[in-house]
Amino acid sequence: MRKLQLLLLALPGLVAGTAAAQVADGSDTMRVGDMQYGNALDPRGWTPMMAGIQEGFSWLHAGMKRTPTGVPYPYPPQADDGTPLAPGSDWTYRGLLQLGYIHLNGDRNAEFFRQYSDWKNGFAPGYLGLMFDNRRTGEYVEFRGSRLSADDQYYRLRAGKYGSYRVEAFYRDMPHTVSTNAFPIWNGIGSNQLTLPASLTPGGSTPAQIAAASAAAPRRTIGLTRTRSGLSLEGELYHGWIGSAAISNEERKGTRLWGGPMFFAFNQLQGGINETVRPIDFSTTDVNLSLRKVGKVWRFVGTYTGSFFRNHKDYLDYQSPFQLQNVVGVPQVANIYQGEFSLEPDNDYHNLRLDLSRELKGNGQFSVAAAWGTMRQNAALRPPVTCTGLLGVDMTPIGGPNYTLPCADWNTPAALSQRNANARIDTGLFDARVNFHPSSSFGWHAGLRWYREDNKTRYLAYNPQTGQYGYISENGSQGSIVPGEVGIFDPRNPLYWSSNVTVRNVPYGYDDTLFELGGDWQPGRRDSLGVVYTFDHNEPKYRERKRVDEHRIKVSWVSRSLGEATLRASYEYARRRGGPYNYDPYAQFFSEALPGFVDPVNGLPAHTVADMRKYDLSDRDESKARLIVTYPFGDATTVSATLYGNRDQYATPIGRQDTRSTGATLQWDWQPSARTTASAYLGIETSHMGVSNVGDSDGGAAGAALGTPGQTNPKLGGPLYPYGNQWWEFDRERNSNAGFTLTHDFGRVRADLNYNYSGSFGHVGYSYATIGALAYREADAAAAAGNAFPDNKYRSNTLELGFNFDFTRRFGMRLFGRRETGSFTDWHYLGFDQTLSYGQRIYTDKGPQHHYGVTMLGAMFNVKL
């Protein structure tokens, strides 16, 4: 107790130094992003500066000290006092320039090799680090930069004066390769107009013609580059009030794999499936302003965050080559080939947050945070469809109705109930918590958090030109293949007055209230026990449950009493329950809720099976356990291990059943001297997820309930969802990792060796009550169904070897090599390496390469500045 009192006595005085320290701290860890500047050549963005003869840390003891947990601190690099900028100057500088050449050999375009790095053959300005210090005034300027290519580079400048202000500026390009194995058939890749090559006729090509066009398509890389730049300033504004302002801009340009539906192609349907390519052309400007003050008892932080997203290509038009054919065999009067996507609209975001804390007697603190935010967009809406002529099916040749519509009624903004989206979600947050440590051996805390997401977007799908409700499904293709399935509801037209289609948006949102109460107790100086109870009350809007409650209790133990080891163990159990589950809360958003809706003769088919529980709302029991041990052996060796496991059990016959994961890691670090370090690690994790589902009786072996009076029965075991159609699926994964590092300083030569292995194995298996559950029940398909998909495998091996030579104190060289191999299989892409054309389907991406191997050699000349 006396120790605690002394601490309390010391605190008010300690606070006095806060203002200066606050300026030095910076607000980085309060802002999202841009905390790390590195690249694949040097992920740390600092390694070249760590080079040099290491002399240890202290003359008084061998080796390095350890963190309180027991992890050894690395040996620091050789301290460099710098060079005076000019004779008599208070400014000194030090730095390092690294220039060299990189040579790649092998599968250098392999997707996994290039995923986030843009390696190039040739000259590479590997690194430039430059630091200027004025030790008299406390002013400093620091620069770091590296460039692998025009799409993979960073430059960061930081300057300021200790305890006074800080200015930062940065520029960086970050690549993200999605596929290097893409063969899109369209012209205009990267634009928002995809047109077919001359060899194909929009809406009139045969599968053979499309396959030929695909085979002739050039290989492309799909990916994007994030170009970010930013500026920030931070400093004391007035009497301990610290202000910061940061602005950043990101230009994101490139392409991504995208879709292009023209209704189904499975089950011999004559729709069209297009895997297209969309453009990425985004600009995002983020603004962050903060003001903070740390007083003796009060602490305040006020933050404004603004984000302004602009999409310069906010739609994608594409031509589909496929000739559509209706299911009733009448002449196709609709020529639907033009598809369109609305891409992400421009949006604005504002968030204002205030945090206030106060020290309390009894070594306590009270904190309150309140925030208000809004995200909005009001983009002009695209017309519901882009076709011309007619859409739909005319069945009059066979004595049926005419289900066609003039595209002109729907391909204009005049077909919209509103011209702009007028979408808005407001958020609110209130958080209050109190912490007390009345004695050094006991503490408790309590917290209450409330958060609301209020979706104010309201949209009615109504065409004032025609008086019809709804939308045009899949560019008009669905209604041009299946008579009547256009997507519209018309209370005046018997052809459409029983069409149950979406007519309103669902403004999802939620209120969440969380209460927490916890305590910790130190029975001795080296052990701590903790327990935390949490009650989470969630009220989702327009979801299957109006209330979801979760009780969670977590116990933890931190021990330093087991020899030199530090042990951290925790176990938590959570029980989630909630209010009544309404399997179909969405009727109000469908045309069935509109006046004039006429029930079909056999009633409306059940929306879904009533026994299904969505996993984010269903009853759930959850257990989690974790043990982290760090054990120092002597001065040089450290072993650390993690054991962990999660178990989730969902109480539902249909939906997610359970998830399990169990894993362990083992790490060995050896640091006998500044000249030699080594480490090795192993990791393994297994996981399992199980789901259950049930097919509806859509004909054939599955029964004949769809279209009969039984279709209104939502129950599992009923005529629409018979037990015979139930099926179960599981995903089992196993991940293993291993690696080692070794560094040794031979004097004028320092060597480093790294090896990493990562492997994953995925197995998706399934079982089913009867073949009624299967998508395909024909004899050959049922026989081929088996009980599992082919296994997925991903392996990666990387071996790196480097030598650093010091020719003189100023000049040196780094020679390095890297060999990376990998293998990959994914059943989603089975056969894609042979063809991307499958009847009425055309794909673009062949998927990652099955095997790849790349060798990289490099030489970097180092100059200490």
Added chain:
Amino acid sequence: MRVFPFRPGTLLCAARLCAVIGLLAALPMPGVLAQQAAPAGSSGLSQGDIARMLPATDMGANDARNRDPHLRPVSDSPATPFDAAPIPKNPLAPDADAVGAKTCIACHALENVQASHSLHVASFRVGAAHSGPQAACETCHGPGSLHAKNPAAKGTIIAFTHDGGTPVQAQTQVCLGCHAGGARQHWLGSVHENRGLSCSDCHNPMARLSPEGVLAKPSINEVCSSCHQDIRAKFNRRSHMPLPEGQMACTDCHNPHGTITKPLLKTDTVNETCYACHAEKRGPFLFEHAPVRQNCLNCHDVHGSNQQTLLVAPIPMLCQQCHTMTQHPNDLQSAAGLGKGVSPDERIMGRGCLTCHTNIHGSNNPSGPKFHK
């Protein structure tokens, strides 16, 4: 700088020698005596004395000191802003007195060299050319007189290392003495505080090991993975965020110093954190997908996944956990539907469901309630 060869055998001798030097150094020296106005305590130095001995700069230090009733008002002090941080009491050595940095450096010579290149200590050293960095060491380590007398006794100085003897709570109190508030506003009650972490588990201000942040390892990700080894392993999976490639850090999304969210997110919710980089997903959209709007983690494992685009399960299994609706969503897909199967099916080939329901994060098209448009 000349580097002397280091031999472990010299350790014991060095320690004994330093203890003697430390005691000698703790005695008032003529140069130091000249600056002492009001001797107090066994070392003869008061906090005010040490504050005045700090180097001269003009960065607002006088303002800070004059506002602090615990410090003597000054109008022409040669102090830095940092000299307003006085020497903390060591709960394990409450009777110790300050001895000044010169005393410390007499033994801790190499530590002095290394620490001088760290931002933390350099800030105390501003203006060293004038009067020297007297108070820097004890501003964090507490008064050093007992340590100087008996260097081997644990707890006589506030230590921040594994075997230093200082309780973790006392360590963090020292750091928070200056660094409370701001990004650490919610340190108390955070999971890292509850799990008994000390600031020096992640930071080492005694050497420049990292480009910034005075970290305990050369990079943020290495610091985090010293405990979160399982998370580090996930970043080696097929789809991951670019941490292994050096483009991102754990602290891009998490504030390890404590926040009002359990996973220490920098924003109020998971989705707001994701939107910070993926602003296009923010919308709001005309037609929303319920799990997307609620929580990105419903479908994505942001630390790494064996599936494409960080998905938590393979498609269509991911979608079929919820989509049991009549007609095509609830069929059991089998190997027969693969590209090489007898009935190729777009629902499982390539990107599966997403080939048609492409705008799955939300559609702004009037014909997009099923995310086809």
